[in-house]
Amino acid sequence: MIGRLMTMTAHPGRGGELAAVLLRVAQGLRGFPGCEIYLISQGAADPDTVHVTEVWRDEASAQAALAAPPRADGPAPADVLALLSSPPHRTDLTVLGGVGLPKSDSRP
Template identity: 45%
Template sequence: MKVGRYVRMVATPGAGAALADGLLAVAEGMRAAAGCELYVVNRTPDEEDVVWVTEVWADEASSDAALNQDLGEAGLGAVLPLLAAPPEFIELTPIGGPGLS
């Protein structure tokens, strides 16, 4: 069964663009992650220090493997100091639609 999540990250004041850039680097690394079907970095027009990530994984094992890798290896180590608070997660079960294989 596919696994999905929305992740909301709030940067320290004025660091939203740097957080987004760091997460885009993480997204590039996720291209090679087994089972990663979608990893999209999103910004909202009215919250300059908030970045959302939309993820879809082939299964729980793929998601767990990506989350359990070394933070530096995943590129997440570079973005953690930019966060004002821990990320917020909304867990999902993707069921279909355009762009979902």
Template identity: 40%
Template sequence: MNRFGMNVKFTAQPGQRDALADILLGAADALAGVEDCELYVVHVSETEADVIWVTEVWRSSEAHAASLSLEETKAAIQRAMPLIAGVESTKLKPIGGKGL
């Protein structure tokens, strides 16, 4: 299988990390029934007060792209946008390991 992965670094507006993390955790809950999403983990940085990392693994890049058209995803993006100061992402090709 040709999996697709991403590590995404969200920098929240000052003081908004927890509110943004709550939205991202809600997005993770919404993906619980999406079989094509194999992993969606939200992390907060212990060294950068406004930084949140999201690690994602999908069955394919097409599945990830399709997830962006889900109503729950669109709504989460709309709520999150005012809280985000910056986003950096790295696309990855998962090849194995514990949990895959």
């Protein structure tokens, strides 16, 4: 499994709006093949900072999600980008296991 931590900074005062758009993205990923976790969090001390924690079965699954056409009822990538005050910061991870992951894929 692979993971990503995305940190995004919204324009001042628009963190709630960014989080709401990303929650809509998350809703669209429910049931998407290979998407194990897509968690949206907002900074407690800085609500204009929004984090996305992603866990994918493999890189191909993550790339398939990026390549998929936007759902008619979901936000477009431009909707997210318009709310950002700077480019997102991405940290790539190798997922070792833990609570909330499928037992068959988790490592002890």
